Amino acid sequence: MSDDPGAEEAEWQPLSESAACLAATLSSMTQRRVEQATIFAAFDQACPGTAGTTQGRPVLSALLDELADHHLVELPRSRDGWDDAQPPLPRWLRLPVPLKPESKSARASTPVVWRRELSWASADKLTTAQIDVLKTINRWLRDTDGDDDRRTIVPMRERSLEIFGDEKRLDALAATTLFAPGRLTLATLFAERIPPPLAYERVGEGDTVLVIENSDTFETVSTLLAGDCGRVGWVAFGGGHAFEASIARIARLDGVTDIAYYGDLDDDGLTIPQRANVSSAALGLPPVRPAVGLYRLLLRHNARGPAPKPVEPLVAERRVSWLPKTVRRLVADILVAGSRLAQEATGTVLLRRDDSWRNDL
16 A cells, blocks of 8 residues: 555554454453354354355455454464465454453442443443443433433544543444443444545446545546546545445445455555455445456556565465455465555556556446
């Protein structure tokens, strides 16, 4: 990724709603080592509309990578810890050591009269820190009881700032056991997640949204498609990792039946569309597919540059599973060698000379 307007926040991305739900479901388990059958069961509970569909395996793969990035699960490091399907899924994973619950004597010394919405808290095993969080929420529920204005549904970060004095606190809490099934929900707090804006150009009447990771290539492709758009109706600016959440905005466009993505061939560039596909599946949008013609042209041009670091072979295998089978081995070798292909290599001159990139658009 080379052009992310949210670069200052790129180091810490809030969990997607699906990932937060899966994290809460997994973290409520008592065993640290979770076998694959139990992983599938947790996925079915967290994402019932996606598990069991053709998108189930790629969505679960992306979710587990997201949880691993947030240190909420530990994935196997050797190939024998993964199955042989595509994309590979772990045969097991490990959960972090849970925090020690507050002792009964400590809880008895500080009784709390919980609001109806938090009645479950009196029976569950909770840590002191979790109880402190719930006490804060309990006060907010008490103070807003009967106040329709304050209980209007508002963006999640507005509510987080109101309750905790920290607009990002709910982002972090949503991945904890406090949001496990049967506990807290955003609906309890009269809040909702708001996807970031998605910039796009209307280039035709087609049903395809073509998403471009970086701004210069967005401008180039938008300009070239404006005169000959094929099936592309919109060209959208992905903006790096922001697209993992901003894809939700595509639901507001009428007539979209196809979402194609073109980004850098590097670790980030292949992670972004796979995580965006998690949100797409949850919203009932079309799967995020690779813009095959553009990727093939990028590979033929083969203007390799150095990546920040080589990608481990097992990670590379999972990243390239999103791409067509015919190019996976080549791209995996590029990643493992510590190289990358920037999408800007398919610039204006090359795209004008070779129009094969339009074939799947």
